Amino acid sequence: MLPVLGSAPETDLQVGGMLLRVSRPRGASATSRPTTNRLLARLTTRNQFMLEYERDAWFAEDRWRLLTNVEYSRFPLAYYGIGPDSPASAEELYTPSTINTILGVQRRFRRGLYAGIGYQTWRTWMRGVAADGELVRGTVPGSRGGTVAALELSLIADARDNIYAPRTGHFVTAQWAPAFPAIGSQFTYTRTLLDARVYRPLRAGFTFAAKGLFEDIGGTAPFERLPTIGSSTFMRGYERGRYRDGTLGAAQVELRRDLFWRVAGAVWGGAGSVAPRPGALANARLLPTFGVGGRWYLFPRERIAARADLAFGRGATGFYLSIGEAF
16 A cells, blocks of 8 residues: 655646555466556646556466556646647647556467457547637547547567566567457557567666657547657656657667665666658657656565656656656
């Protein structure tokens, strides 16, 4: 049972509480992956509210994984338009209420290799939009809310030594996720995702971590489902949703090191951008990210840490308080 104190550019201060349980089945080996149950409630100084339950369960010596997630949020945000050149002057506030559900299962078919299938839904009600903005006209897909339902098919190569704070190994996900009316969606599009991460131990106790991300939307998706630059885990420093478009490409490297007792630190740098299609990424405006952070291990055995990061981007700064490594 933990108090929650958080921060991000799009929320400012977050306060709340979390029930967290990390466990292994009786008889499981010490190297098997733990099951995580988490119930989290957060309220921010921007009048944003989030309530989330997540269960990430591993069975049969990591041969099966079952992921369940249900989240309700009422989350006022800013919309700046589409593309990497959207100006700050285009900011308009909107308030969506969303119920998001995820149900997924993965099966290991070879050492470190998994195949997965999942079903995810978003039901959004638009509670308010700026009276003089683009969203009020209803011409932007998703500006009046609606339902998205997507089938997710994935292949995963996972050789991490730890799922919370890896020091060695790799993690690669390739995902294809179509949304279409036959499964309950009001929008028709296909999302393609490639997420590749690598972790290597270095001399003097350092860990090198790198991540590359490519995401593409084909079809008509609501604007909130478009790939975006800016989050607490990737391309830190930018407000969530500050830049969005049909395609995203980005990469980041990070150096981490345990310092003393339960304290650790990290520095990172990276860059990325968004564009209307993959071929336009090469000429898109490049958006950098870099920063420094500290960690304090809440549970040293499992390497679950509280994280504080100060991040910088192009004309942007962000301070983050969160649980768990960025990636």
